[in-house]
Amino acid sequence: MNLTLGIINNIHDWLFGVMPEGMAAIVEMILIALVYLGIFSVVGLFLVLMERRVAAWFQLRIGPNRVGFQGLLQTVADALKLVSKELTGTTKADKFLYNLAPYFVIISSLMALAVFPFTKDFQAFDINIGIFFLIAISSIGVIGILLGGWASNNKFALIGAMRSGVQTISYELSIGLSLLTMVLIAGSLQLSEIVEVQKNGWLIVQGHLPAIIAFMIFMISGTAETNRAPFDMVEAESELGAGFHTEYSGMKFAYFFLAEFINMFIIAAIATTVFFGGWLSPFGLTESIPWLGVFWFLSKTLVLVFLIMWFRWTFPRLRVDQLLTLEWKYLLPINLVNMVVMAFIVWLNLTIQF
Amino acid sequence: MIVFAIASVTSRKMLRSVIYLLFVLIGIAGIFFLIDYNFLAAIQLTIYAGGIIVLLIFSVLLVHHIEMELEIAKTTKQLLTGSLCLIGLVIFLITIYSYDFKEVKNHLTTSTVDIGTKLLSYGPGGFILPFEVISVLLLAIMIGAIIIAKGSKPSNKNNSSI
Numbered sequence: 001m002n003l004t005l006g007i008i009n010n011i012h013d014w015l016f017g018v019m020p021e022g023m024a025a026i027v028e029m030i031l032i033a034l035v036y037l038g039i040f041s042v043v044g045l046f047l048v049l050m051e052r053r054v055a056a057w058f059q060l061r062i063g064p065n066r067v068g069f070q071g072l073l074q075t076v077a078d079a080l081k082l083v084s085k086e087l088t089g090t091t092k093a094d095k096f097l098y099n100l101a102p103y104f105v106i107i108s109s110l111m112a113l114a115v116f117p118f119t120k121d122f123q124a125f126d127i128n129i130g131i132f133f134l135i136a137i138s139s140i141g142v143i144g145i146l147l148g149g150w151a152s153n154n155k156f157a158l159i160g161a162m163r164s165g166v167q168t169i170s171y172e173l174s175i176g177l178s179l180l181t182m183v184l185i186a187g188s189l190q191l192s193e194i195v196e197v198q199k200n201g202w203l204i205v206q207g208h209l210p211a212i213i214a215f216m217i218f219m220i221s222g223t224a225e226t227n228r229a230p231f232d233m234v235e236a237e238s239e240l241g242a243g244f245h246t247e248y249s250g251m252k253f254a255y256f257f258l259a260e261f262i263n264m265f266i267i268a269a270i271a272t273t274v275f276f277g278g279w280l281s282p283f284g285l286t287e288s289i290p291w292l293g294v295f296w297f298l299s300k301t302l303v304l305v306f307l308i309m310w311f312r313w314t315f316p317r318l319r320v321d322q323l324l325t326l327e328w329k330y331l332l333p334i335n336l337v338n339m340v341v342m343a344f345i346v347w348l349n350l351t352i353q354f
Numbered sequence: 355m356i357v358f359a360i361a362s363v364t365s366r367k368m369l370r371s372v373i374y375l376l377f378v379l380i381g382i383a384g385i386f387f388l389i390d391y392n393f394l395a396a397i398q399l400t401i402y403a404g405g406i407i408v409l410l411i412f413s414v415l416l417v418h419h420i421e422m423e424l425e426i427a428k429t430t431k432q433l434l435t436g437s438l439c440l441i442g443l444v445i446f447l448i449t450i451y452s453y454d455f456k457e458v459k460n461h462l463t464t465s466t467v468d469i470g471t472k473l474l475s476y477g478p479g480g481f482i483l484p485f486e487v488i489s490v491l492l493l494a495i496m497i498g499a500i501i502i503a504k505g506s507k508p509s510n511k512n513n514s515s516i
Contacts, residue, residue, distance in 0.1 A: 097369060129392045129466060136396040139404025143376065146411050150369060158415065165412060172404075189466055 032124055040110055043265055044258040045075040050302075051261070051309055058313040085250035090153055093247065097151035102248070102255035104144030109262045112137045116269050117192050119279040119293030130191035131183060134270060135176050138225065141263070142168040145227075145234070148256070149244035160243030163320060164234040167224055170327040171231075174221035177335040178214040181342045182207070182274045185351060195278035201354040202277040208352055210342040215275050217331055217338070219304075222267035223311055224323070226260060230315035231323060268304035269297075276300050355381035366423045369414050376407045393466055 011031070015024040049064065049071060056063025064071035089098060115130050117123040127133050142165060149161020185207045186194045197203070204211045224231040235243030245256045272278060277300075279293030286292045318326070345351060355378055362374035379402040386395035427435075476482045 094367065094369070097373065100373070127392055129396050132393070132396045132400075132466075136399035136404060139400055139408070143403075143408060143411065146408070146415065147369070147373070150411075150415050162412075162415060165408060165415075169408060 036110065036113060036124060040113060040262060041079075041258070044261050045079060047261040047265060047305065048078075048257070049075045050305070054306065054309045055313055058310075079254065082254040083251055087250045087252060088247075090247055093153045094151040097147050098247075099252075101144045101148030101151060102252045102259075104147065105141055105259040106144075106255045106262075108137050108141040108144070109259045109266060112266050113262065115191060116266075116273065117195055117278055118297050120192075120290055122294065123192060126190065126192050129189045131179050131189050131194070131270075131274070134266075135172070135179065138175070138263075138266075139168075139172055141259070144259075145244050148248070152244070152247035154247050156240045157244050157246045160234045160240045160246075164227060164244060166320070167227065167231060167233065167323060170324060171221040171224040174217055174327060174331045174335055175225060177332075177339060178218040178221070179270070179274060181210060181214040181335070181339045184339070184342050185211070185346050186274070191273055191278075194274060195280060198277040198280055201352060202275065202280070204275040206351045206353065207342060207345065210338050210345060211275065213334065213338050214342070215271065217335055218271060218275075219267075219307065219311075221327070221331065222271070223308055224327075226263040226267055226308075228260070228264065228308065229312040230317050232317060233320055233323065264305060264308055265301065268301045268308065271304050272297060272300040276304075366426075368418050368424060369411065372407065372410050372414060375410075376403055379403050379407065393469055 012028065015027055018024070019027065052074075053063040053071070064074040067074040067077050089095070112134055114124040115127055115133055117126070145164045145168075146161045149157040149159075149164070152158075182194075182203055183189060185203060186197045188194055188197070194203075198206070200206070204215055207214075227234040234240075235245070240246075245253055248256060279297040281287065281292065281296050286296075358374045358377040358381065362371045362378060365371040365374060379398065383395045383398040383403065386392075386398060472479070473481050473485055
């Protein structure tokens with residue numbers, strides 16, 4: 001990591017040496033954006049492969065294992081195939097909105113990716129309202145889905161989009177409140193500071209009971225927010241065809257698909273940062289080697305991603321009314337009470353510190 | 355932003371104008387980000403882009419078919435609204451240019467902690483009174499919404515029809 005940081009600094013100096021200041025800043029921003037796009041696509045493709053392998057494992061199959069070592073190149077091949085496919089569309093669709101929708105979804109998830117501290121020095125945008133920014137961004141993604149469903153001029157797509165809207169708006173509340181519960185104990189909205197606080201024990205340990213409840217609520221509502229099974233009413237195959245992206249093909253479909261997996265990664269990454277100490281190693285094991293932070297961050301995140309996949313292949317799909325009952329009658333009251341309990345614990349200093 | 359604002363009022367497809375409005379609101383959030391009002395920008399994104407626009411899109415989805423276009427208003431109406439808007443704009447510009455704005459020198463980012471303490475302080479310059487008034491107003495609105503929702507039959511509820 002020191003080597004990479006050195007290279008990054010060299011590039012930075014070189015850029016500002018060769019070009020005028022404003023130009024160099026813009027070029028640097030573009031370079032960073034390209035790096036994040038790279039991370040984005042690699043993570044997305046890897047997660048698709050992981051999902052397929054995990055699904056296969058749960059169903060006692062082998063899964064894709066032919067292309068590359070253990071099927072590692074399978075999703076790359078799939079992506080190439082999707083790029084080369086024809087982009088079809090319905091004639092009576094609203095072309096402008098129909099083409100705009102995938103970009104909404106993908107840009108919102110890409111923006112969310114920018115604020116995560118992968119390790120101490122690897123963070124694109126250390127904004128002082130980090131968590132709040134994440135919540136704000138995640139509320140925009142749903143607009144893409146609503147647009148896509150409506151502009152396709154297809155009633156199944158429309159129903160899927162409506163369901164998605166209901167689901168996302170309801171569960172956003174739970175996500176916000178459960179994160180707010182953790183902000184109470186962390187005392188800051190800035191993601192890097194939240195990680196710093198956890199040097200005396202991860203927040204899920206520091207906040208013991210209410211933190212664990214908040215974590216459970218966060219995982220449930222996070223799964224619902226990303227429209228994954230058991231909450232995938234949006235694209236319930238047996239009822240709606242493919243839901244809001246029925247009419248999409250080729251790369252536009254792939255955008256929706258990738259964005260779903262990236263959103264899953266983002267939910268897991270938020271949980272890692274807020275509950276499990278981000279890039280901190282357990283018990284300060286490798287504190288002397290800072291570049292291992294990326295390893296810890298990614299491994300914690302992948303464990304949580306595996307948890308979400310586990311949900312998917314274990315639970316049957318809920319009905320819409322069951323979903324809304326779960327949110328408004330159970331999760332929301334539990335969350336509010338939980339927040340008060342957490343406030344008391346922080347107030348009376350009952351947190352566990354190492 | 356101005357282009358999108360004009361597009362939003364001239365577009366004849368309802369959902370498109372909603373989307374242009376969304377772009378305007380996101381642009382405003384971007385301006386807040388540029389002048390380092392991060393909290394305000396995020397509020398703008400959550401409340402307006404995330405909340406209000408989604409609500410608007412929902413109502414459009416429920417009542418509007420994709421092939422419908424908005425009617426063009428009569429000329430007299432157009433003239434009336436146009437002149438009203440012009441008067442409003444003139445008054446606005448006069449007030450802006452007659453007020454003596456002072457340039458703020460510091461470039462400190464307002465932190466969330468500052469906003470929170472100011473909002474709840476009852477000393478001079480605190481905002482506790484407006485805060486409480488707004489909370490009472492919101493409570494009243496919520497009770498009203500519950501009464502309206504309970505007044506009709508349970509089968510007419512929004513959620514179950516979706």
